[in-house]
Amino acid sequence: MSLPPLFADWFASRGWAPRRHQLDMIAAADAGSHALLVAPTGGGKTLAGFLPSLIDLAERGPRPAFGPGSGIHTLYVSPLKALTTDVERNLMTPIREIGLNIHVESRTGDTKQSKKQRQRDNPPDILLTTPEQLALFCAWGGARAWFADLKCIVLDEVHAIWSGKRGDLLNLALGRLQSFSPGLRRVALSATIDDPKLIAEWLAPRFPSPLAGEGGPSGPDEGYEDTHPPRPPAPAPEAESDPSSVSLREPPSPARGEGVVIVRGDPGAPPVIDVLVSEGRVPWAGHTGQHAIPEVYAAIQRANLALIFVNTRWQSEFVFQQLWAINDDNLPIGLHHGSLATEQRRKVEAAMARGDLRAVVCTSTLDLGIDWGDVDLVIQMAAPKGSSRLVQRIGRANHRLDEPSRALMVPASRFELLECQAAKEAVADNAFDWEPHHIGTLDTLAQHVMGVACSEPFDMDDLYAEVTGCAPYRALTYEAFEEVVDFVATGGYALRTYDRFARIVRNADGRWTVRNQQIAQRHRMNVGAIVAAGTLNVKVASRRGGASKQLIGGRKVGEAEEWYFEQLSPGDTFIFAGQVWAFQGIVGMDALVTHATGQDPKIPSWGGAQFPLGTSLAVRVRAMVQDRDHWRVLPPDVQEWLELQDKRSLIPDADSLLVETFPRGSRHFLIAYPFEGRIAHSTLCMLLTRRLDRLGVGPLGFVVTDYSLAIWSIRPMDHLDWDALFQPDMLGDDLEAWLEESFMMKRTFRNCALVSGLIERRQPGAEKTGRQVTFSTDLIYDVLRRHQPDHLLLRTARADAASGLLDVARLGQLLARIAGHIRHAPLERASPFSVPVLVMIGRERVGGDAADMILEASAQELIDEVMEDAHPRQDGAELMGAV
């Protein structure tokens, strides 16, 4: 078969040839297969996803006004609202230029009510939307009829959503849509990932389920077919002789509705990645990369448009401030992060697209495939934490596949330098972080079941078959499903006093349906799986006239998490949206601020890096540390640091754990170097301190970095039995006991309560603030834990905490890996490796300007102490960098 001439002509008119993976996607569609496209950014991925639908719609001709074929044809789902706008624009280009009569619209939380109503009455051919809206569609009355003509669903950036609660909800919605329109084809687009089979498995429907007794395909390996491995880049456009009759290979063809074809895009030119070593030196400790700002600025001057990625919002404000402080050329440098007001972000995006900006400091808000402007350089401030994320970010530079992307990594400390080097090598080797296996969560399922009941009456067995056809819920037992339905109906309490208040009830024919429309309406107001931290509107304060002189909120500058403002006292200054503000107070849902004149804002807390060190980078960093030949690629001062560590303490080999103990001041310190990321380290510290307390050592506190952890105590720890201390059995009773008391557990429970619908975030007429929700769920948690500790939501919360907040799986692997391989170095004083984590201790305790001075002084003292007789000529000021 061939690409229709209409389309081939269009490619030719643009001077393009269709790429191989675009043709493969058309072939998969012709075969009726589901398809997963794995391709680097810039390879025409989105167009590849839409081409089959455009061709189908072009061939369909005019759409009937009603009846069969008058409904929506293709649904596109993206993880970001902004992406739908971007894709709409890009999709309209071929539609317009080919002259197709195809109606495209988007629908997000921001879409006007009138437009939404019109879409319901008169659906477009292609609708662009988000997973949350899709969950909402499933809760509509009449959803089944509205989606009856749906031919194709395209999931964009699927790697960013599939493994988590949003992924669970999306997959359940896929199952729903598939039952509305059994011929529905699922198409997913993903950035390059290590193991596409995992996502293919997630994408595949499994109909009918074993319960229905028809015996579907049995093994998880059936039904996948990989197209050929990557080939060299596609031939240049002019090499294509006759674009009107491009012939396609025979497509791999599993039966309709079953397998998923994996289509791989051609790899782009390998990126050019540099690691910035500022004036040949790398700071001992720190996390902002402040020392390298002048060189970063110089790199911006040389580039056309640079994106500067940082890991947290507050870091982005800081870097933005630092760059403007030395911006002698008045380069237009912008700021983009998730806390800024939407209009402000749109302005920055528009300026980027127009080419009015030279640089944008941003967080992960620009990670995903939004294509704004001609970015030719990506700068990563501080370590990227994961190789997949790095690749994703580098992909922002240069959307032409055949030219290499350029990236510059700016390590903020010596361990980060090792991490940057590891990331660079990982990208060269095409090694990506693996995602832990994810099992569908029950709070999400509860939300879905309620949605289904709001949409139409359901039969228990049919819905069970549908749900277990969804990949995350394949292993769900019928008993567990019954329990979820009972939870949705009456809260699932052993004390059965709520049966008469049930939210969903059984009809005469045995089907479950929502009790009344009011309850359905309330459910629809609370759909979605992302539970944001409580946020406040940041507003410029003005004083009301009259006697009261009360402050009132004016212009909105943006939104930020409540916890941040809870740390501020009125009068404190901080940076937000690139300006210095004085905090005035919280009124209702608003944090009121005034313009501040001072040049030195206090920044009370940075928060750590958002993401913990990824698994594959961790392995590489550990290997690099012990491989002396590998040291040679590192800057001289880092090599010296490693050599000094070797001399003063130990260099652990890749499988062993180094534990150092030494006295310092009036305290005793234990430093360990697991390199497993902050989250796993925090959990380990929580559990170790419990044990140390029982051993009578008197632990006083702990801090962690992505690489190491420090615990300090009243009494020495040199004599401890290390294998006993790090025994994996700490993940049993100790973990359980600690979890029960933990505030983290309460926060996790709150999320589960919100997602499952136990607590409503939004009620008609009243918005609950985050604070109120937190308060009442804590009370509920306490009462429930005492009276029904095995309640469904408590079990869900425990599982969530173990997998997400605590990284228990990773900690378990660590403990297994190091069992019998702990190397203890009893030392007289702090080792070179221990400096970064010891410096953290100071930072956790103090804030503000004076604190910074104390901090710098004490950090310098520490470095002097470590370097004593090693290096008389070391100049401290440079070493410190940004602490």
Place this chain on the structure above:
Amino acid sequence: MNAALRETLTPARRPCGSLSVRVMGELCVLRCSGALWLPAHGTLVAGDLHLEKGSAFAARGQMLPPYDSRATLDRLEAEIAELAPARVVLLGDSFHDSRAIGRMAAEDRARLDRLAQGRDWVWLEGNHDREALKQADADAVSRLPGRVVGEVTLGALFLTHEPEAKPRPGEVAGHLHPCARVMAHARMVRRACFVTDGRRLILPAFGAFTGGLNVLDPEVAELFETPPMVGALGRDRVHALAWGSLV
């Protein structure tokens, strides 16, 4: 991180570390449970139990756990067992709404009867439970132990549900669910609390699902002419906090 460490190393619960204050000369023991013990009168006072709040939400379609009445009565029972009061005064809003008594589990009702046995059991009327208490008086199905009154006088103290706006020496009231916030180690701590200036006393809510109102809110703060003392309920003791340390 040290807040997390403290949490890790929490010591075992100790018996109630109460705080003693004088209100118009009367000795008031502020219990860590949130109840008030008046030793001179052998009287235990608890405010705003809001029994059956969970089921009130459930009736509207939000399935909060049904265990709040049980949890509240557990705590009340523990206080009665420890103090053996001759009189128990519940300061109003003991039931969350007018239908609460009807929704109560039979065993919780039976427990109320048991607790009231052999002592003077006094229900004050509150805005939430005025209807419920009226019904309990009128109809045998919702019969409650004890007696229902509007106000109780004990020595220099007047026990009532809602504090009056004008200064009223000796007033002991509930209704407001006062709550205090302090900042420490970059963490906000929020606790239900007693508030007193030695002339009047506001009790925290005793119910398991009761939220709170910040004492800095004018509704609480303006009841006092001079800055009052706040007794915040800790895990095992009542913490006396200065007005100036609150946020």
